[in-house]
Amino acid sequence: MRFHFLQAVRAFILLAFSVMLLKLHFTGEMTKFINPKYESLSQSASVLFLILFIIQTTRIWTAKENSQHHHCHHDSHDHNCSHDHGVSPFNTKKLIAYVIIVFPLVTGFLLPAKVLDASIADKKGGLAVLTNQKSEKEKEEKPAPNNSQQEDPVINGDLVDLSRIEELVYTKDEYNQLIQHLLQSSTIKMNDDIFSTYYDEIQTDIEKFKGREIELKGFVYKEEGLEQDQLVLSRFLITHCVADASIIGFISELPEASSLKENTWIEVKGVLDTTNFNGTELPIIKITTWKKINEPKEPYLYPISVKIL
Template structure:
């Protein structure tokens, strides 16, 4: 029996990819790379790599022959150009192996890095924030399901619409980022946003609320808001200004987009970039580079540690 080193190397690479994906799931770091709703797909990929490894391992040994590779003329011509994995190792193969092995080395040896203010700066955070109102409508966006007269009725005597209060969104649902919700549940979330004077931007509703508020910020002027995020600053900011920022992941970190709120409070100058804070404030409107933006007048805040799940994800709405 003769060991085929190149075939063995290929088997090890397949096993390493399977192990890397398993490691990311085991440590919980997989959500730092992909939207949680795709976790099952990555698990399937890990199993496929493992199956391919077992297939490949059968090719690592062969019976030693006295002559070099012999082609059966009934199968194909001997003057072929394809590689059986036992041809001589050359520079072209070396480069190919380096390209394949590089993500394995970085995956095993380097800790997963969370996107931060430096990435936000490269993406042009303030330009992105100031253009939010011009962003195209996504599939998940829903039109207001209540006609104007129904909304007026819901606010008579300061009482909310009974259909909303009697059927609140399941709190357990808010903690489950992977679960899809119906159109009715999505509309219910938006109606709650429109009626609440105190807006809580928790991780589950953040993206939906942020997009809805960007459509008509005047509707939410003067309301109280609670949120958390990391500090981002740009040249040209006043001493009392910063952005409380988050990264929104639609599919994976490659499509990450920055969202957040320009905020103002006296202690802003003392906070470094990437510091995570939790803040309460009041929504006002300002102009930045000729564009209208919401600005939060912060009333109280505190430093917090970076959350285990630093990214935000869109709500998945069932398409019926």
């Protein structure tokens, strides 16, 4: 029997990828990298890597006569045997390829999952992004809410579940009911599952919500140009994965703002008003009560998907 070292390395890499993905799912850290709606795809990938690993193990040991048979016979000018069977000499090109493949495994196993924070918000543009979002939202057409005057969002006699963090898929009727609920609520509760939807509505037409009470949580982000008693109460919105994460949040007015460090998580209650930042009208929260909180287990927000029936 002949042992093929590179085939063994390939098998180990496949197994390592499978184990890493399973580990991220088991610890719950996968949602720090991807939108939860893609978790099933990631789980499928871990199973696929495991199947490929099992297939690859059959190539690690071969009978000597078989290994000789698979060698390319250059003397016979056999041009049909020009591909790599995993027994060709190791070279620089292969080394670079293996380093690129192994790098995410090393970082995945050795480095803890890091949550995006204020430093990343600054690199992504900070308040410049928020002002751009405001301009873009003003140009977008939003689905029109129905004319129901119900106090609670009701679909066919049943309350719409506002805590479907795992699903976040609504019919158009349910979506319209959520918007109607927002328009009718005296206190706007920015729960994680509907945060981005309510945020878009508030950004689009601030005057509709001016003077309303609002409750939300986020991390502290500060930027040059803000007053001493101002900060940005921020969250990261992930559509697909952390690579497309975008910052959303509200400028907030708080006397103790200067004493709060960036990345501190706080939960606040306040009143919505408007302010002008770099020539753009933005919503501002005049905080009435607040408290420090621990970073949530699920720090990111995910957009609602509207199902077209």
